[in-house]
Amino acid sequence: MALLSNAVIVSVAVMAILCLLRLNVLLAIIIATLCAGIISQYGQHSMQEMAQSLDAVTLLKESIQNTIQIFIEGMSGNLETALSYILLGSLAVAVSRTHLTIFLLNAITKVISNHRIILLFSIALIACFSQNLIPIHIAFIPILIPPLLGLFNRLKIDRRAVACALTFGLKAPYVTIGVGFGYIFHTTIKKQMEENGVNVSLGDIGNVMWIGGLAMLVGLILAVLVFYRKDRIYAENAESFQVQDASMGYKEWVTLLxxxxxxxxxxQFESLPLGAFLGLMTIILLKGIAWNEIDDIMEGGLKMMAFIAFVMLVAAGYGKVLNAGGDVESLVNMIKLVVNGQFAGAVLMLFVGLLVTMGIGTSFGTIPIITTIYLPLGLALGFSIPSIILLIGIAGALGDAGSPASDSTLGPTSGLNADGQHNHIWDTCIPTFVAYNIPLFIFGVIGALQLS
Structure with missing residues (x-):
């Protein structure tokens, strides 16, 4: 019964159920936050007073006000990350208005257009560039994939394999490498661990998160060479998708600069917002973007990234409310009595991370939620700091592949369904879930035990 009255358990369950019912993720997290605040220790104290007071409404109002105050204060923890997302989104839109991706596509398809396996791995490699080398996130997919659908059909490529290749490129680089979006992911882990009393460096995180990248590489190989290697026939669509001719002009060179x-x-400055801002200003000042296009570029960046940025902000606030109420410590103590050893603890922690990330659709937004729980629980179970870093990182990454609300699945579907022959759930979410979440889970458990 104690577990059923714990604010962490109840609020996470509420959030997961609301997300499964397709309520907007942002609203689901806010509702979960209010539930956590009211049920937590200060909320429970208010409820006890309400039972003996004629002014019950006032006491409940104070409880909610306290929750909102802590929630808003907690949101400040992810302000840098949110700003990074907005600026990177604008940078991505600027890149999408050039021929850079088309130029890269033409150069590659001339060499590998008749080799389906090499083509699939090359698509995964190009997608990797969108996270670290040229951080434009999913903006390249509507440009890159539709022109290739005719080629996929001619080679009888199963588009589920393409979806897995794209999801690998959208996810594995930021999990593994602390550059671009990887810098945001690793910095989020670092800051949340510091918020909960443990100081780590970005190097400490990079030294263990390669295990997550290796797990995803195994998943990619299985998806391309085993699961979805057989021929699959698609109808030829009346609409013709052709690769466009492109060349490197002044606009492309300036954008590349x-x-x-x-x-x-x-x-140099260990600041992604500053890097994205100066990169964008370089393009503007050198007239890679026309002065009258700047508003459109910024609005496009907001449309692409603002929702994810706000999800991360409210997720940080939610984590702050969970931590302030004292129920995290209570939950950790209860789980210690139930969990028998590190193996069971690692399995349980990763399973919770999978559920949360599947629900909210963002591994970045999951980190502030789970770190509050995982850090004290991991220390209580005797895990080393590297083990806890790995468990937090992989638990956050788990579920991003396979979640219907994730950019890692929505992006591939947007390109592969350009001719109406690719189903989001059956052809993207389920294949990517199988290909990546199972290896991540296995490697996460084994890695955490080996590092302890």
């Missing part, structure tokens, strides 16, 4: 500036500044 802006991307180089963004990466160099990020590495």
């Amino acid at each position: 802006g991307l180089v500036v963004a990466i160099v500044v990020q590495l």
Whole structure:
């Protein structure tokens, strides 16, 4: 019964159920936050007073006000990350208005257009560039994939394999490498661990998260060479998708320079927002973007990234409310009595991470929620700091592949369904879930035990 009255358990369950019922993720997290605040220790105290007071409404109001105050204060923890997302989104839109991706596509397809296996791995490699080297996230998919659908059909490529290749590129680089979106992911882990009393460096995180990247590489190989290797026939659509001719002009070179500036500044100053801002300003000042297009570029960046940024903000606030109420410590103590050994603890922690990430659809937003629980629980179970870093990172990554609300699945579907022959759930979500979540889970458990 104690578990059923714990604010962490109840609020996470509420959030997961609401997400499964397709309520907007942002609203689901806010509702879960209010539930956590009211049920938590200060909320329970208010409820006890309400039972003996004629002014029950006032006491309940104070409880909710306290929750909202802590929630808003907690949101500040992810402000840098949210700003990074907005600026990177604008940078991605700027890149999408050039021929850079088309130029890269033409150069590659001339060499590998008749080799289906090499083509699939090359698509995964190109997708990797969108996270670290040229951080444009999913903006490249509507440009890159529709022109290739005719080629896929001619080679009888199963588009589920393409979906897995794209999801690998959208996810594995930020899990593994602390550059671009990987810098956001690793920094989020670092900051949340510091918020909960343990100081780590970005190097500490990079030293263990390669295990997650290796797990995803195994999943990609299985998807391409085993699960979805057989021929699959698609109908020829009346609409013709052709690869466009493209060349490197002034606009492309300036945009490429802006991307180089963004990466160099990020590495030198360890600030992704500053890097993205200066990269964008380089393109603007050198007239890679026309002055009258700047508003459109910024609005496009907001449309692409603002929702994810706000999900991360409210997720940080939710984590702050969970931590303030004292129920995390209570939950950790209860789980210690139930869990028998590190193996069971690692399995349980990763399973919870899978459920949360599947529900909210973002591994970045999951980190602030689970770190509050995992860090004290991991220490109580005797896990080393590297083991806890790995468990937090992989638990956050689990479920991003396979979640219907994740960019890692929505992006591939947007390109592969350009001719109406690719189902989001059956052809993207389920294949990517099988290909990546199972290896991540296995490697996460084994890695955590070996590092302890």
